[in-house]
Amino acid sequence: MSPGTQGRRTPGADLPGHPDRLWRSAEPKRAYDVVIVGGGGHGLATAYYLAKNHGITDVAVLERGWLAGGNMARNTTIIRSNYLWDESAGIYEHALKLWEGLEEDLGYPLLFSQRGVLNLAHSLQDVRDSVRRVNANRLNGVDAEWLTPEQVKEVCPIVDISPDVRYPVLGGTYQPRAGIAKHDYVAWGFAKAAADLGVDMIEHCEVTGLDVRDGRVTGVQTTRGPIAAKKVALAAAGHSSVVAGYAGVSLPLQSHPLQALVSELLEPVHPTVVMSNAVHVYVSQAHKGELVMGAGIDAANSYRQRGAFHIIERQMSAALELFPVFARAHVLRTWGGVVDVTPDASPVVGLTPVEDLYVNCGWGTGGFKATPGVGWCYAHTVATGEPHPLNAPFSLDRFTTGKLVDEHGAAAVAH
């Protein structure tokens, strides 16, 4: 894939064309066994595994806009499992293993590309924390290596490793099995597979209330009328606080805009994914050729899907610090999504104080990578009424017991 072998081929010419309609946009029935609130990646994956693993097919996925048009359409598609704690390694590595067989399982191309991820270290403390995380990863069966600056340069030749810059690269962790996938295809693959198993995809159907009787949820109110449900599973990302609030459930979340940007299409120059907590940016190159960059959330709470320009400016100056070669690239597009952030940078997945009402939220800035893993575990939780062992540590009551899963270090740039 070196630039020389590409000739004058149009960037993206080898990508599959835009598909015909892959699922039926259903009319809502009066009642379902399970109603999933939120038709993003997590909601769709949950629907798929409910049908496939548990034989529960009387399921509706309700989406207030169009399917996968929220954060699933806005994320930077990074997939990795190199988190610090055992609990996180468990669920993220489960997800990564599912990613590795997902194209075959769904029968749909996802352009899953295991091009690796580099997390750079720029200070002695960074180095110590990173080496500790590599060791923790290995103990958990997660592939991880510590690379010297020269080895970083071998993996990604365009990284500036000169020692006389403001934040010199002192090394980095490398997870070779990490990578990227095409987010739209992931959503379409799950939606198609779930619809084929009998799940109803109901678009333009906003949930405006939750019916609770005697401490038990019985259905949802929507802009397309009331729908009864034996179980309701929330997967509403940035709007989780609003939806859970309809049932009187408060969640330890703050909703913030998270911005990202792409450059114009360029020849392949960036062979991997590079993240830097200290310099504060993450960069990869999409299959089509755009450089994809993201950084931290906008500080102020907001439900607007846009953020402030000074955040973008800082992202770009951070990228230039690491990749001087980007100096002449142009920004093609910037955008934002609304992410739900928890105090410990770990998600909330499991039961709620309301019977038969389940919650999956708090993935903050990093939910995409978990899509198949959380779908698998959340479906188990909803189907059996008991948390899957891999999401049990992420229960809502950890904020009362104090057993937090503090992933501020490995959750990376955004927190």
Added chain:
Amino acid sequence: MLLIPCPWCGPRDEAEFHYGGQAHVAYPEDPAALSDEEWARYLFFRDNPKGLFAERWSHTAGCRRWFNAVRDTATNEIHAVYRTGEPRPVIA
């Protein structure tokens, strides 16, 4: 990008400010008497409305003083700013 009217300095660019989250969260009067649930609520749970939200800002690149604002998180419109210690104004 927000244009934030600092009560002392007037309207300034958002980049001059530091965000402080929800306003009017009082330290517990008798911390030793709190149950685990009450501690959890005080430490980890903050309002997250889609709508009017009373929040704290510090004008770090200006007068360096803290103040409060009522902002609509659905539109980002700032309805009021007021000094620390003053009650939250009622927005019609």
